Amino acid sequence: MGAAGLALAFGMGLSACSAMAPGPRTVEVSEARLAEMLARHFPVDTRYMELFDVSLTHPRLRLLPAQNRIATQMDYTLGSALTGGRSLQGLLELSYGLRFEPSDGTLRLDAVRVERFDVPGVPVAQQPRVSRLGGVLAESVLQDAVVHRLRPEQLQTLAGWGYEPGPLQVVPGGVRLTLMPVKR
Known part of the structure; x- marks a missing residue:
């Protein structure tokens, strides 16, 4: 998933705020825009532990x-x-939070949890074991995965306006990023 829309929204949302008294500001990205940004990152093909090929x-x-x-x-x-x-094919459902990592200007997946891991064709007796293995694999591959990196000039622009990215919150209809005043 990407957050390029967040970066674009920074400039639009903050340009109107730059002349106002300092205080937290918020920028929202719609669910439709998030889905669009997510789709750009798929398909994902990776190898895990030189043992599993995952698509x-x-x-x-x-x-x-x-x-x-x-x-x-x-x-x-x-x-x-x-x-x-x-190869095995099936359905995987994850849930996760988002967090901003100030040390490198990235937006990352946080607290990744496998909610569902269906493995068609596996005998019922082996399904729980295979599901646990798939869950561990998915959680370890995706925990802290970078979904967007703000360019240094974007962070400098925000800092110049006296703001830095703060908490992200999932709200009905989208995600809200709070821009916090930089402590000087």
């Missing part, structure tokens, strides 16, 4: 404002030398 496709986003989280459901394909060249 993630067709992301579907859902906001969970009551928990301040976002859910993303996607299709996956998991291949491994352990399966004799055969």
